[in-house]
Amino acid sequence: MTTFFKPEQTFLSGSKTLSRDYYLLPDFFAREIGQIFTRSWFCAGHVSRIPNAGDYFVLDAYGESIIILRDQKEEIHAFYNVCRHRGTHMCEETEGRFSKTIQCPYHAWTYSLDGKLIGAPLMKDVADFNKEEYPLHAVNLYVWQGFIFLNLASSPQPFEQVFQPVLDKFEGWNLPLLKSARRIVYDVKANWKLIFQNYNECYHCPPVHPQLAKISPFTSGENDLISGPFIGGYMSIEGASSLTLSGKVCALPVGDLAQEDYQRVYYYSFSPNMLLSLHPDYVMFHTIWPQSPTQSLIHCEWLFHPEAFGRADFHPEDGIEFWDITNRQDWHMCELSQIGVASRVYQPSPYSPREALPAAFDKNYLQIMNQEQ
Amino acid sequence: MTTFFKPEQTFLSGSKTLSRDYYLLPDFFAREIGQIFTRSWFCAGHVSRIPNAGDYFVLDAYGESIIILRDQKEEIHAFYNVCRHRGTHMCEETEGRFSKTIQCPYHAWTYSLDGKLIGAPLMKDVADFNKEEYPLHAVNLYVWQGFIFLNLASSPQPFEQVFQPVLDKFEGWNLPLLKSARRIVYDVKANWKLIFQNYNECYHCPPVHPQLAKISPFTSGENDLISGPFIGGYMSIEGASSLTLSGKVCALPVGDLAQEDYQRVYYYSFSPNMLLSLHPDYVMFHTIWPQSPTQSLIHCEWLFHPEAFGRADFHPEDGIEFWDITNRQDWHMCELSQIGVASRVYQPSPYSPREALPAAFDKNYLQIMNQEQ
Amino acid sequence: MTTFFKPEQTFLSGSKTLSRDYYLLPDFFAREIGQIFTRSWFCAGHVSRIPNAGDYFVLDAYGESIIILRDQKEEIHAFYNVCRHRGTHMCEETEGRFSKTIQCPYHAWTYSLDGKLIGAPLMKDVADFNKEEYPLHAVNLYVWQGFIFLNLASSPQPFEQVFQPVLDKFEGWNLPLLKSARRIVYDVKANWKLIFQNYNECYHCPPVHPQLAKISPFTSGENDLISGPFIGGYMSIEGASSLTLSGKVCALPVGDLAQEDYQRVYYYSFSPNMLLSLHPDYVMFHTIWPQSPTQSLIHCEWLFHPEAFGRADFHPEDGIEFWDITNRQDWHMCELSQIGVASRVYQPSPYSPREALPAAFDKNYLQIMNQEQ
16 A cells, blocks of 8 residues: 655755756766666657557667667667668658668668668678678667666666566556657756756745646645655645646546546656656656756657547647646746856755655765766 | 056067967966956946836846845845755846845745845744845945946955055046946957957057047057056047047036046056946946857946936937947957967067057956966 | 779778767867878868969868968968967958958058068067068968968978879879869768768769769779878769769860770879869869868869850859769768767778778878877
């Protein structure tokens, strides 16, 4: 049985914000890339983005371009978008469908959809050249609950081991079968950690989100995951049926929900790049892509029950618009924080009791950054 | 009694221009920020910009955002634009009027206009948290002759001590009461020192400013401040009554001037960021804001007698336009110098006898840069 | 007698592409500027660009702005675009004609077209100042076959010594007398070496240049210069008379060609910045200007027989358009390579036998980069 706590109950008095170097210095950012992002399992997207054999999308992740595709046998693969001959970037489109092969446009080296080199003109005359030794570079991949997770490490920790605390947590939510109605990319001039900290507290809701605060009181939340890489809990929906502009539900229930879930939104953040927000009628997820100490791209996607599409009671924009407005309010605060923490007078300052989760996020982050290499 | 000298009299033969590193290297620029700009009294603007209680403007200075305001008791303050909670940048507008408080938009922490923290929701539950310990960070401030000077050092030298050489020099000019008619911001692709050097000589006037050279002969100047952080003197107005497009005065005399001042323009540069140009009928001042080794913003403002406004003989544009044209001619030369000194073949070269003040500026600059830290 | 080889004959099996650092690191780029570009003879353009006395053009080369002019005695000079007084950048136009002098716009110092300082207002009063000691800084210059070569070193190796392998190679081609019909500047987001590698092989022609591959089969080539700073050879023209959109010749023959030259295009690359492509009816040459590890400007110019101009059978666009299309196809591949080699998984990989010249280019490059300083 899940145990929930008010944030105040888990708040460690004396918790302070991170020092400015963590938000500004290129050296720290490089360490984050090396110690966190290129060693962790990160969410690349949802399987509904590539429903058919041959479908692919291209993801820019931590300086790498990665092709994620569904092959002829319906298996999902991820490959570096780099030809094994002269290193050419092969796929220029963001998404599309391969017929049966991936061909490099420069010298026509050709690969099958499972990554094997199957054509390399004139290379047979090169002594000791074996096509078998030049497949596309594969990226470690694990599909969990319909979400495609990747890991750029050469020998990553097994996914199931890392995700153990949440592995079976969302069984009722039908996540593998949901379908996306919309994807929005936001360009935010803020450090990625400010976005996690913002997501993990609702102390800012009354001043920043008057609309949200009205139907989901900021003191209503309780958390069940309160430390480590996965943190979060729920907030109540009051005087409305979902978080939508109209206040009504905008689609079929996403899954087979418990009674109390119809009046709750669950918010979980999965370090280092995913935010998962479960509403009765839709699931929103963000993936966060640090570009520099001071800039992040955020992909936000809204998933619905596959049978909701096409029905008369399907009004996805009602929920999408609600969150698009709320998202932009949040990013704006993150950008103001980024400017302010760059000041020479900024110093770590006390968190409030309602900021127990940001404090937990920081703690987990510092632990990883300070690990022996 | 003031002693004036022709530039030639004070010129030290053998003086040479600065070497290229001073105009190009990020390291040198960082040293300038650390040893000059964040330790010196610099001009932030004129009090006429915030005439009423609650009025404020926001200044970007050396990487810091600073709120300068007039409080309910008419006292002028300067604060870092940084909330003491999560470091949020609070004021986004360049200028405006506070009702009675400054409120952070993120979590609604609230400050009085003299900087005290007067509201911090839920923080009463944090042990050992005292609002008194979290006022806005104040910036050292001194109002001299209507000009607001700031200093970012923790224990700056007293203003009166530093400004002793010019403290009472401009008593007759009515400076505290003047009012601004116009402010122009120029974005110049040149090192800030090139702008000071340009201001401090009129050797370039015949080729660069034909209009100015006609009514203020470049050989007419004499200087009374010839070394140290404050340097300058006057040039004569001949065949005209002021530096205006029409050649006529464009407003009431700014103050109670001596007879000879009606045919003179006084030019003084105050290191590290101010140029003060006193004409019979208006006062122009520049403040210079280094952005990088190769870029500077320049704020230029024109002040007039408060009673001049609204009169039939008030034609401020006649003087403003004259100098806007002249300013742009100067900035263009500074930009050409910036490009040229970046060449590997550029080397320190002889100044002419008419460049005694640029040589004095360089000397004072090098002295500060070479001081033991 | 020239000896030609099929690329396969000169290919050293086991040759691999360069490692990624050479394409990415600012440190390596700085070493290239210091060890290669500022020490080598590089092509600045063709004499036909400044046909008359006083004509000049301004070239940006490796961080320097250089004025190249024809003086009153028809002699060609190159000078740094830097005034000897305050270092001002003097010429702002890209090209033009001087009357008889070069005058600095800042303080009117004046130079004759052979670089002597002939006017310096007020400087006669400076002790020990001799105008003779302040001429414009000259750049080493050698005109070879109508091409203007420059060298920024203080004591460069003699041009004839360096260019010995090709000094008399193009005698029949009438190069000094040709005239330019067009110049195009391309801005390419790729390292300069990728452009050389691309030019030196036609393994990519079938996938990248279908039009070119049709009339100049990629297996038809033979090379006579196969190592060192100058490499290249020819490819055959088949089923057409020249490389033009129409397939017909577009102008008079450029020179007194041998019979076989009417069915050949000769391609030579001269390290570090020139590509020379000789067709029966026109000569195309590229000069390559590295801007950063990841960006290069490319100037491409098309030269024709001086008597071709104005004739009814003169259709220069037929050849220019053909190559403009082909150039852009090439730059696009270079840009894709630049993106790809930035991946952490990119590693040096085997060249094909048809890439003997890129391998030779890399070898010569590494030799220079690894020389003792």
